[in-house]
Amino acid sequence: MANKKITKQTVKFDNPPSIIQTSSIVGPKEGDGPLSRYFDEILKDELWDEKSWEKAESKILRECINKVIKKSGKPFTDIDYIFAGDLLNQCLSSNFAIRETDIPFFGLYGACSTMAEALSLAAMIIDGGFANNVISAASSHFCSAEKQFRFPLELGTQRALTSQWTVTGTGATLLSSTGSGPYITHVTTGRIIDMGINDANNMGAAMAPAAADTISAHFDNTGIYPDNYDYIVTGDLGYIGLEIASDILSKAGLKVSDKLIDCGVMIFDRERQDVHAGGSGCGCSASVFNGYLYKEIITGNLKNILFVATGALMNTTSIQQGESIPSIAHAVSIRKNL
Amino acid sequence: MANKKITKQTVKFDNPPSIIQTSSIVGPKEGDGPLSRYFDEILKDELWDEKSWEKAESKILRECINKVIKKSGKPFTDIDYIFAGDLLNQCLSSNFAIRETDIPFFGLYGACSTMAEALSLAAMIIDGGFANNVISAASSHFCSAEKQFRFPLELGTQRALTSQWTVTGTGATLLSSTGSGPYITHVTTGRIIDMGINDANNMGAAMAPAAADTISAHFDNTGIYPDNYDYIVTGDLGYIGLEIASDILSKAGLKVSDKLIDCGVMIFDRERQDVHAGGSGCGCSASVFNGYLYKEIITGNLKNILFVATGALMNTTSIQQGESIPSIAHAVSIRKNL
Numbered sequence: 001m002a003n004k005k006i007t008k009q010t011v012k013f014d015n016p017p018s019i020i021q022t023s024s025i026v027g028p029k030e031g032d033g034p035l036s037r038y039f040d041e042i043l044k045d046e047l048w049d050e051k052s053w054e055k056a057e058s059k060i061l062r063e064c065i066n067k068v069i070k071k072s073g074k075p076f077t078d079i080d081y082i083f084a085g086d087l088l089n090q091c092l093s094s095n096f097a098i099r100e101t102d103i104p105f106f107g108l109y110g111a112c113s114t115m116a117e118a119l120s121l122a123a124m125i126i127d128g129g130f131a132n133n134v135i136s137a138a139s140s141h142f143c144s145a146e147k148q149f150r151f152p153l154e155l156g157t158q159r160a161l162t163s164q165w166t167v168t169g170t171g172a173t174l175l176s177s178t179g180s181g182p183y184i185t186h187v188t189t190g191r192i193i194d195m196g197i198n199d200a201n202n203m204g205a206a207m208a209p210a211a212a213d214t215i216s217a218h219f220d221n222t223g224i225y226p227d228n229y230d231y232i233v234t235g236d237l238g239y240i241g242l243e244i245a246s247d248i249l250s251k252a253g254l255k256v257s258d259k260l261i262d263c264g265v266m267i268f269d270r271e272r273q274d275v276h277a278g279g280s281g282c283g284c285s286a287s288v289f290n291g292y293l294y295k296e297i298i299t300g301n302l303k304n305i306l307f308v309a310t311g312a313l314m315n316t317t318s319i320q321q322g323e324s325i326p327s328i329a330h331a332v333s334i335r336k337n338l
Numbered sequence: 339m340a341n342k343k344i345t346k347q348t349v350k351f352d353n354p355p356s357i358i359q360t361s362s363i364v365g366p367k368e369g370d371g372p373l374s375r376y377f378d379e380i381l382k383d384e385l386w387d388e389k390s391w392e393k394a395e396s397k398i399l400r401e402c403i404n405k406v407i408k409k410s411g412k413p414f415t416d417i418d419y420i421f422a423g424d425l426l427n428q429c430l431s432s433n434f435a436i437r438e439t440d441i442p443f444f445g446l447y448g449a450c451s452t453m454a455e456a457l458s459l460a461a462m463i464i465d466g467g468f469a470n471n472v473i474s475a476a477s478s479h480f481c482s483a484e485k486q487f488r489f490p491l492e493l494g495t496q497r498a499l500t501s502q503w504t505v506t507g508t509g510a511t512l513l514s515s516t517g518s519g520p521y522i523t524h525v526t527t528g529r530i531i532d533m534g535i536n537d538a539n540n541m542g543a544a545m546a547p548a549a550a551d552t553i554s555a556h557f558d559n560t561g562i563y564p565d566n567y568d569y570i571v572t573g574d575l576g577y578i579g580l581e582i583a584s585d586i587l588s589k590a591g592l593k594v595s596d597k598l599i600d601c602g603v604m605i606f607d608r609e610r611q612d613v614h615a616g617g618s619g620c621g622c623s624a625s626v627f628n629g630y631l632y633k634e635i636i637t638g639n640l641k642n643i644l645f646v647a648t649g650a651l652m653n654t655t656s657i658q659q660g661e662s663i664p665s666i667a668h669a670v671s672i673r674k675n676l
Contacts, residue, residue: 002515004467005418009442011468052659080343081527088653089427091447095530095651099664104347104527106455107651107666109429109447117444121459128466129342130349148655177340189419189442192433313433313445315426317486321390326437328445 004127009214010188010221016338017126018179020133022290023068025060027142027168030279030287033268038291039169040067046143046168054092057141057168061086061097064170065137068290072174079103079174080131083118085110086139086282087166088148093139103135111311112207112236113190114138115171115286116330119307120187122175123332137172140281149200149316160201164238164264165275169283171290182297186333188218192313194326200319204241204264204277207310210327211237212248214308218331219254226256230302233293235285235309235329236264238278263288263309285309293334303336342465347552348526348559354676355464356517358471360628361406363398365480365506368617368625371606376629377507378405384481384506392430395479395506399424399435402508403475406628410512417441417512418469421456423448424477424620425504426486431477441473449649450545450574451528452476453509453624454668457645458525460513461670475510478619487538487654498539502576502602503613507621509628520635524671526556530651532664538657542579542602542615545648548665549575550586552646556669557592564594568640571631573623573647573667574602576616601626601647623647631672641674 004011024039031042043060050056061084069076082101085108086093098105110117118136125131143153145166151157159165175184193213197206211234219226226232237245242262249256263285264278289307296302310329319325342349362377369380381398388394399422407414420439423446424431436443448455456474463469481491483504489495497503513522531551535544549572557564564570575583580600587594601623602616627645634640648667657663 002418002464002467002470005469008415008418014467052655054655054659077346080340080346085447087428089655090425090449090651090653092651092653092656095664096656096661099530099532099651102529104529105666106459106527107447109423109445111428121444121463124466124468125459125462126340128462128468129340130462130466131343132340189444191440191442192437194437313428313430313437315428315430317390317392317427318430318434321392323434326433328443 007221009217010186012186013127015127016183016185017123017175017177019173019182020176020179021068021072021174022294023064023071024171024287024291025064026287030167030169030267033273035267035292038295053141053143054088057093057139057144058096061093061137061139061170064172065135068172068174079133079135081106082135083108083121084137085114087145111313112280112282113309113311113328113330114282115289116307116309116332119173119332120189120330123184123187126175126177132177134175135172138282138286139170140166140283142166142168145281159276161276162202162240164203164277164280166281167267167279167284169287171286173290182334182336183338184332185335186222188214188221188331190214190328190330192326192328194324196324198324203280203312204238205244206312206325207327208237208241208244209248210329211245211308211310214329214331215249216252216254226259229259229304229306231261232256232259232306232308234262236280237262237310238264240277297336305334307332307334345559347555348524350524351465353465354521354523355461355513355515357511357520358514358517359406359410359512360632361402361409362509362625362629363402364625368505368507368605371611373605373630376633391479391481392426395431395477395482396434399431399475399477399508402510403473406510406512417471417473419444420473421446421459422475423452425483449651450618450620451647451649451666451668452620453627454645454647454670457511457670458527458668461522461525464513464515470515472513473510476620476624477508478504478621480504480506483619497614499614500540500578502541502615502618504619505605505617505622507625509624511628520672520674521676522670523673524560526552526559526669528552528666528668530664530666532662534662536662541618541650542576543582544650544663545665546575546579546582547586548667549583549646549648552667552669553587554590554592564597567597567642567644569599570594570597570644570646572600574618575600575648576602578615635674643672645670645672
C-alpha cells in the first residue's frame with residue numbers, strides 16, 4: 001500500500017534522496033544577466049559550433065549531462081537512469097542528447113515544468129528502491145523555440161509586452177540514494193489547470209493559476225508552514241504571472257507573497273536586458289535551479305526552498321484552433337539539512 | 339539503497355502491481371481489422387463529432403481514461419496519478435485529454451514506446467509505495483499524425499512500401515497495489531539506440547535494433563528463459579522491423595523468433611487492409627495491449643508475455659537536417675499468476 005503518499009498530490013520520502021551534484025550551461029544573454037557567476041559555462045554564441053539551433057540545443061544538454069557526471073566523479077556506468085525533456089517537437093533535444101550516453105532513459109514532456117517533473121520522478125524511484133543515481137535534466141533554446149513556436153527570427157517581429165524570453169540554457173541534477181544533502185523531502189505533483197487564457201503571448205497569466213494550485217496543495221497536504229521555506233521559487237511565471245499567482249494565493253488566505261520569487265524574473269536584468277515579462281523555457285528553471293539555487297543552498301545562503309516549475313501545455317496548432325492554454329506546476333521541497 | 343534493481347536496466351517488484359482494468363478505443367479502420375472484437379469501442383469516423391483531428395484524438399484519449407475508471411468501479415478520486423503521452427507536438431492530445439480529470443499528471447514522451455514507458459513508471463511508483471491506483475495511457479491518430487509528420491492527407495500522396503500506418507486508437511491501463519493480477523513483475527528500461535537509419539518511411543528498421551537491445555537486456559538481466567513467455571510482443575516494428583529484430587536476436591544467439599509477435603503486424607489484415615509495413619503510433623501498442631493482449635490474459639489464453647513497445651525519437655526537423663533516427667524500447671513483464 002501507498003505508505004509514502006500523504007494526500008492526493010503529495011508524497012514524503014522515507015529516505016530523502018540527496019542532490020549530490022548539478023551542472024548548468026547557458027547562452028550569452030543569460031550569461032550576461034544577474035546570475036552569471038552561478039552558471040558552470042556560458043556560451044559565446046547561440047550555435048556553439050553546430051549547424052542548427054536544434055543541434056546546438058541538443059549539444060548544450062548533452063554537455064550539461066556529461067558535466068554533471070564528470071563533476072560528481074562517478075563513472076557513467078553508475079548512473080541508473082536519466083529523466084529529461086525539452087520544448088522541441090517530439091522532445092528532439094533530449095533524444096539526441098541522450099543517445100550517446102548508453103543510460104536507460106525516460107523521456108518527459110512537461111513544457112517548462114519539466115525540471116521539477118524530472119526531479120519528482122527521480123526522487124520517487126530512488127526512494128522506492130529502484131535506483132541509486134539518477135540524472136534529471138531539461139533544456140531550451142531561444143532561437144529553436146522562436147522558430148518553432150512563433151516567427152522566423154529573421155523577421156525581427158516585435159514581441160508583445162506580456163511575452164517572455166525563452167532561455168537558452170540547460171541544467172542537470174544528479175540525485176543519489178546516498179549523500180549529505182541537499183535533500184528532496186517532499187514532492188507535490190500538479191494537476192492540469194486551465195482558466196481559459198488563450199493568449200500565447202501571455203504564458204505567465206496562463207500558468208499562474210496552476211502554480212497557485214500546486215503551492216496551495218503543498219501546504220494543505222504537508223502541514224508545513226510557509227515560514228519553513230526561505231523562498232517559494234516558481235519556474236517561470238515572469239513578472240506578470242508571479243503577480244497573478246501572488247494575488248490568487250493571497251485571496252485564498254495563503255500569505256506567501258514575501259516568499260515568492262521566480263526563475264524567469266531572476267535570470268535577466270529587467271532594466272538593462274529588457275525582455276518584457278521575464279524569462280521562460282524548460283532551461284530557465286533548469287539553469288536557475290542547478291546554477292543559482294543549488295549553489296546558494298550549498299554555501300548556506302539558502303536552507304529550504306520549495307521549487308515549483310510551471311508549464312504551459314499548448315502547441316501552435318491548439319492556439320490556431322482557438323483553444324485555451326492548459327497549465328501545470330510540480331513542486332519539489334528541498335532542504336539543506338534533514 | 340536500490341534493492342529492487344537487478345542490473346543496469348531491469349527492476350523486479352517486491353509486490354508486483356496488478357492490472358485491474360483496461361480500456362481501448364480505436365478508429366474505423368482498426369475496428370475493421372482482425373482484433374475488432376477485443377476493443378471496447380470502435381468509432382464510426384475519424385472525427386467523432388469534433389472539429390479537428392487533434393481534438394478528436396484528445397477526445398478519444400479522454401474517453402478512454404474515463405472508460406477505464408468507470409469500468410473499474412472506482413471513484414475518480416481514488417486515482418493517484420496518470421502517466422500519458424502521444425505523438426502530437428508538445429503532447430497536445432494528452433494535455434487536453436487530462437485537463438478535465440483533476441488527477442495529478444506526469445506527461446511522457448517516448449514516441450510509440452509510450453505505453454510501455456507509462457506502465458514502467460506506474461508500476462515503479464506503486465511498488466515504491468507512492469500510489470495505490472495509477473493510470474497509464476497513450477494515443478495516436480492517423481490523420482493528425484499524417485498532417486503533422488508527413489503530407490496533407492488531401493494530397494493523396496503515395497506511401498512507401500516500407501512505411502507504417504499510424505493507428506487511430508488509444509488504450510488505458512489501471513494499475514493497482516491491490517488486485518489479483520495480471521501482474522507486472524519486471525521492467526526493463528531502454529537506452530537510446532541509433533544504428534544510422536535516416537529514412538523516416540522505414541521506422542521499423544530504425545526501431546528494430548532498440549527492440550533487440552532491450553529484449554536481450556531483459557533476458558540477460560533476469561535469467562528468465564524465453565520459454566517462460568507465451569509471446570514477446572513488440573510495440574510496432576511492423577513486418578520489416580520484426581524480421582530485422584528477429585535476425586539481430588538470432589545472430590546474438592537468442593532463439594526467440596517463434597515467440598516474437600508485433601502489435602503493428604496484428605492490428606491490420608495484411609491482405610485485405612494492405613497498409614504496407616503494418617501499423618504504428620503510440621495508439622497501436624496501447625490499443626492492442628489494453629484490448630487484445632489484456633483480454634487474452636484474463637481469459638487464460640495467454641499466461642505470460644513480455645510487452646516491448648518501441649519508439650522512433652525523431653521529428654520532421656531532424657529528418658530535414660539529415661539526422662538519423664534514435665530509437666528506444668521499454669519492456670514490461672506481465673504474468674497472469676505469480
